[in-house]
Amino acid sequence: MKVLIVGTGISGLSAAVALASRGEDVIMISPFPSERAQSVMAAGGINAVDEESEDSFEAHIGDTLKGGRFIAGKEAVKGLCEAAPSVIRELEQMGTVFARDENGKIRRRAFGGQSFDRTCYSGTSTGKQIVTALRRELRRYESQGKAEIRLGTDFHSALIEDGRCYGILAYDERYASLAPIYADAVIIASGGQNALYGKTTGSTACDGYTAGRLFMQGAVLKNPEFVQFHPTTYVTPQKNMLISEAARGEGGRLFYVKDSKRVYFMEDLFGPKGNLMPRDVVSRSIFNTGEKVFLDVSFLGGKKIRERMLETYELCMKYGGLDITEEPIPVTPSVHFFMGGLAVDNGHMTNIDGLYAAGECASIYHGANRLGGNSMLAAFYGGKVAAGSIIEREEKREAPLFDGFIRDQEKAFNKILSSSGRKPVTDIRSKLAQAMKGSMGIIRNGKDLEDGINVLDGLIGQVREDEFDSSLLPYFTYSTEAIVVLGKAAMTAALARTESRGAHQRSEYKEEKDEFCAATLISYDGGRLSVSYDKEGRYEH
Ligand SMILES: Cc1cc2nc3c(=O)[nH]c(=O)nc-3n(C[C@H](O)[C@H](O)[C@H](O)COP(=O)(O)OP(=O)(O)OC[C@H]3O[C@@H](n4cnc5c(N)ncnc54)[C@H](O)[C@@H]3O)c2cc1C
Known part of the structure; x- marks a missing residue:
C-alpha cells in the first residue's frame, strides 16, 4: 500500500516508521523539515509510569481522565497509558537519551495534575531528542526506497468521493502549483491551530488549516472549544516563551507581591502541591489574582537550574536578559495547546474512510484539558495506532477521476496568483x-x-x-x-x-x-455548523 502522511513532527514520523518497517510505502509532505516541527520545541518531557515504583497504570489513566474533566474516552486513554513504558523503551532503542540517576535508572520529574513523578525527560529539550531519534530511524527506510519526504509541499485539500479519501491535492511551493498525490490511505499529522490566536507558545507552521479545510470537506471536529492556556509564559517582544512545567516540577513557586510581601497564592489555595495543579486551574488562578505574577526558581541554585533546565535558563537570558538563577520570572498565561481537532475513532480514523489523524491535530486523549507530558506520548502512540489500523483495515484501491474537482481548485488557485x-x-x-x-x-x-x-x-x-x-x-x-x-x-x-x-x-x-459530560462534535453541513454531544461514544469506545 501507499500511505501519504501530512506533517513530519513526532506523530507523522512515528506513523512513517511504523508503516515503513512493516513494508508499506510512505510519502510524507511538509513545508518544513522535521527539525522545524513544533515537536522540537517540546521541552519538559514525556509521561510513562515507572513499573518498578508505586505508580500504576490505573493512576496514570485516572489522572489523565480527571485532568480532562472526564470527557476523554476511557478505552483510548487506557491504551495510551498502558503503552507508555514500551514507548519509552522504543524511543531509547532508536537513540533518545533520557536523563538517568546515579543507578542508571530513568529519572522522572513531577508535572501538573499527576499523582506520581512520571515525566521522563532530556533536560528541557526532550522533543528535540525524540525527533532526532525518529528522523534517524526513518532514514533507514528512505535509503531502502520505502519512505520519501517531500519538503516545500503543503496540504491544499483532500480528494474525497462517496465518503472515502483517495489522496490529497498538494501545493508545491517551488513551482507555485497544485498537483494530486493519490494514496491508499492518508494520515493527517499537521499539529495544532496556532494561527487562530496569532502569537502563542507554538510554531506558526501549525496554523490549523488542514483541520479547518477538512472540516469544510465533511470531517467532523471534536472539542474545538477547549484551548489550553499555559500558565507560565514569559512574554518578550519576539515570543511568548514557554517556561516549561519542569520549572514547577523541580520546585518553582508562583507568587505575587502585596504590601511588599510575597503571596504564594497557589499554595494558599491548594496546599503544598498547589503550584502543580493542572494547567487550566493554574492559569485561571493567575488570571483571578489580577496581579503581576512571578515564578521563582532561583532558590534551586545555579547548578541544578543549568543541569535540569538549561534551555529555559538560556532562553530567558537570550530573549529577556533575565538571569533566572538570581531573579524571578514574570509570567503570564498564553495559548499553548489545542485539545480539539479532527474527531477520530480508537483506531485514529476520522468519519471519512481512509482518512486518519494523529498528534495535536486529532482530538482523542486529552478531553477538556491536557496534562503536561501526555502530548508527545499521544503524538508518538497515536501515529503508531493509525499506522496499525491502516495495515489492518485498508487495501490497495483504484482512485476515481477527480478531474472536475482539481480543475475547480486550480481555477480558484490561479485567481489568487493573478490577483x-x-x-x-x-x-x-x-x-x-x-x-x-x-x-x-x-x-x-x-x-x-x-x-x-x-x-x-x-x-x-x-x-x-x-x-x-x-x-x-x-x-x-x-x-x-x-x-x-x-x-x-x-x-x-x-x-x-x-x-x-x-x-x-x-x-x-x-x-x-x-448533561455536558461528553465530547462536543461539530460538523459543517454546507456552511451551517451543527453541534452535538458524543454521549454514546461514537468516536471512542
Ligand atoms: C513550547 C512548547 C513546549 C512543549 N512541551 C511539551 C512537553 O514537554 N511535553 C509534551 O508532551 N508536549 C509538549 N508540547 C506539545 C507537543 O510539542 C506537541 O503537541 C506535539 O509535539 C505535536 O506533535 P505533532 O506531530 O502532532 O505536530 P508537530 O510537531 O507540530 O508537527 C506538525 C507537522 O505538520 C506540518 N504541517 C503543518 N501544516 C501543514 C500543511 N498545511 N501541509 C503540510 N504539512 C503541514 C508541519 O510543518 C510539521 O511538520 C509543547 C509544545 C510547545 C509549543
Missing part, C-alpha cells in the same frame, strides 16, 4: 486573532462569543469576496478562509456549552453540568 488586489490577507488573520483573544480567552461569556461569531462571519465574507495581494505566498491566501471557519467552529462550540469544564470556563455558568 491585482493590494490588501494583505494577513490583515484578516490579525482580525481573527483579535476576535479569538476577545471572545475565547480563559473566561468566556455568551455575549462576547456571539459578537465574536459575527466578526468571523464578516471575515469569511471578506475572504470570499476580496482580492488579495498576490506577492504573499499563495498558501496564506488559500488557507485563510478555512482557518477563520475553524475559529467559528470553536466559538460556536463554546457558545453551545453552557457550563464550565476544564479549559472552557463561562462566567455565567460557573459549574460543570452532567
Whole structure:
C-alpha cells in the first residue's frame, strides 16, 4: 500500500516508521523539515509510569481522565497509558537519551495534575531528542526506497468521493502549483491551530488549516472549544516563551507581591502541591489574582537550574536578559495547546474512510484539558495506532477521476496568483486573532462569543469576496478562509456549552453540568455548523 502522511513532527514520523518497517510505502509532505516541527520545541518531557515504583497504570489513566474533566474516552486513554513504558523503551532503542540517576535508572520529574513523578525527560529539550531519534530511524527506510519526504509541499485539500479519501491535492511551493498525490490511505499529522490566536507558545507552521479545510470537506471536529492556556509564559517582544512545567516540577513557586510581601497564592489555595495543579486551574488562578505574577526558581541554585533546565535558563537570558538563577520570572498565561481537532475513532480514523489523524491535530486523549507530558506520548502512540489500523483495515484501491474537482481548485488557485488586489490577507488573520483573544480567552461569556461569531462571519465574507495581494505566498491566501471557519467552529462550540469544564470556563455558568459530560462534535453541513454531544461514544469506545 501507499500511505501519504501530512506533517513530519513526532506523530507523522512515528506513523512513517511504523508503516515503513512493516513494508508499506510512505510519502510524507511538509513545508518544513522535521527539525522545524513544533515537536522540537517540546521541552519538559514525556509521561510513562515507572513499573518498578508505586505508580500504576490505573493512576496514570485516572489522572489523565480527571485532568480532562472526564470527557476523554476511557478505552483510548487506557491504551495510551498502558503503552507508555514500551514507548519509552522504543524511543531509547532508536537513540533518545533520557536523563538517568546515579543507578542508571530513568529519572522522572513531577508535572501538573499527576499523582506520581512520571515525566521522563532530556533536560528541557526532550522533543528535540525524540525527533532526532525518529528522523534517524526513518532514514533507514528512505535509503531502502520505502519512505520519501517531500519538503516545500503543503496540504491544499483532500480528494474525497462517496465518503472515502483517495489522496490529497498538494501545493508545491517551488513551482507555485497544485498537483494530486493519490494514496491508499492518508494520515493527517499537521499539529495544532496556532494561527487562530496569532502569537502563542507554538510554531506558526501549525496554523490549523488542514483541520479547518477538512472540516469544510465533511470531517467532523471534536472539542474545538477547549484551548489550553499555559500558565507560565514569559512574554518578550519576539515570543511568548514557554517556561516549561519542569520549572514547577523541580520546585518553582508562583507568587505575587502585596504590601511588599510575597503571596504564594497557589499554595494558599491548594496546599503544598498547589503550584502543580493542572494547567487550566493554574492559569485561571493567575488570571483571578489580577496581579503581576512571578515564578521563582532561583532558590534551586545555579547548578541544578543549568543541569535540569538549561534551555529555559538560556532562553530567558537570550530573549529577556533575565538571569533566572538570581531573579524571578514574570509570567503570564498564553495559548499553548489545542485539545480539539479532527474527531477520530480508537483506531485514529476520522468519519471519512481512509482518512486518519494523529498528534495535536486529532482530538482523542486529552478531553477538556491536557496534562503536561501526555502530548508527545499521544503524538508518538497515536501515529503508531493509525499506522496499525491502516495495515489492518485498508487495501490497495483504484482512485476515481477527480478531474472536475482539481480543475475547480486550480481555477480558484490561479485567481489568487493573478490577483491585482493590494490588501494583505494577513490583515484578516490579525482580525481573527483579535476576535479569538476577545471572545475565547480563559473566561468566556455568551455575549462576547456571539459578537465574536459575527466578526468571523464578516471575515469569511471578506475572504470570499476580496482580492488579495498576490506577492504573499499563495498558501496564506488559500488557507485563510478555512482557518477563520475553524475559529467559528470553536466559538460556536463554546457558545453551545453552557457550563464550565476544564479549559472552557463561562462566567455565567460557573459549574460543570452532567448533561455536558461528553465530547462536543461539530460538523459543517454546507456552511451551517451543527453541534452535538458524543454521549454514546461514537468516536471512542
Ligand atoms: C513550547 C512548547 C513546549 C512543549 N512541551 C511539551 C512537553 O514537554 N511535553 C509534551 O508532551 N508536549 C509538549 N508540547 C506539545 C507537543 O510539542 C506537541 O503537541 C506535539 O509535539 C505535536 O506533535 P505533532 O506531530 O502532532 O505536530 P508537530 O510537531 O507540530 O508537527 C506538525 C507537522 O505538520 C506540518 N504541517 C503543518 N501544516 C501543514 C500543511 N498545511 N501541509 C503540510 N504539512 C503541514 C508541519 O510543518 C510539521 O511538520 C509543547 C509544545 C510547545 C509549543
